[in-house]
Amino acid sequence: MRTNIVILLVMAAYFTVADIAYAIWTYLDTGVVEPIGTAAMALLVVLSIFIAFYLYSGMRRTATLPEDRDDANIEDDAGEIGFFSPWSWWPFMIGASSAVAFAGLAVGWWLFIVAVPFALVGVVGFVFEYDRLAHAH
DSSP states (O other), X not given: XXXXXXXXXXXXXXXXXXXXXXXXXXXXXXXXXXXXXXXXXXHHHXXXXXXXXXXXXXHHHSOOOGGGOTTOOGGGGOSOOOOOOTXXXXXXXXXXXXXXXXXXXXXXXXXXXXXXXXXXXXXXXXXXXXXXXXXXX
């Protein structure tokens, strides 16, 4: 996690320098600072710092991870990653309807409007998959 934090802080420093250079460049080129690009790069700085802070606060609360130790082996991080539904069709429905929805942004809004209800049904089905019928807990 330390490496990720350092990478994000280096990214924040780079985006800060790039944002300042972009503001100066647009000012010298047009006589005014271009607000959209400057604000977007400033938000990249904020985003990088937010994620680095989140990882840092999580690192303080948890034990040292195997990837942070120099003497760790690959198998030290082995084990259960999480629970995945082996026969679930809901992720496919979410992915397909999301693909159609994003294609609808390019093709036409009518396709987007048709795909959004299917995506919502897929999300609800995926969330409540184990709350009913044979798989209920």
